[in-house]
Amino acid sequence: MGRWERLCYQTIIKGLIECQRINLDRRVWVYRINSMFYPFGSRENYPYKIWCREMKHLHDFLAESTTHDASNYSVWRSNRKKSK
16 A cells, blocks of 8 residues: 555544544545545645545445444455455
C-alpha cells in the first residue's frame, strides 16, 4: 500500500468509527466521510484520484451488506485487495 493509499485508508477508518460512534444513518456515511474527512487540501491531482478510488471501496463495502460493522472494513478491504 502506497503512501497516499495508506493515508486515505486510515482516514476512512477514522471516519467510519466516528460515524458509528455518533450513530449516523449508514446511508450518509459516504457523504459525511467524503465531505468532513478528506485529508488533502485541494481535490485535484494524484492524491484526489487515490481518495476517489478508496471512497469507491467504501461505497462497495457499505452496499454489499447492511450487517457490516465499521470495525470489519479493514478485514474486508484486505481481502478485496487480495482477490483483485
